[in-house]
Amino acid sequence: MARAFLTLLMLGLCGAVVAWVQHPAEAGRTPKIGDFAPDFTLPDQDHRPLRLGDLRGKSNVVLAFYVKASTFG
């Protein structure tokens, strides 16, 4: 009985890990090469609003989405 329970628990944990690894990102379609980058306005670290569209015609842009501040992510 205990062995069956442990087996089920391990299977459940494995399934959860697989689901976690394979889950798709939410919502919008990730833009592709050749697409216009969707415009936005967001605050920087000094609370100043920055609009991506304002850089058009002025500069190439490297837009780097990172996972979490103060980590390697």
Add this chain to the structure above:
Amino acid sequence: MVLGISVDRVEDNARFAREIAASFPLLSDTSQEVTRRYGLFDPVLRMARRTTFVLDKEGIIRHIEAGGDAVDPEGAIQMCSMLKRKESQP
């Protein structure tokens, strides 16, 4: 120009900017709206997936690196150099 973007609060990005002596903006997408619009919101971690886009001056995406590939900036640097060379050509 380099822009960093995450779902962290402004205060957390401000601390991060100091830690790495960032000379570029770190943008806070606390509502996750932009991250979702770019299709990069991870619903389990509730954070952005690491992805780097290189845009030309018209705002068109010319290069993308995702996940582990985005850790090394070399690909993005090379694309930026290529875009600059194209701009300097008559």
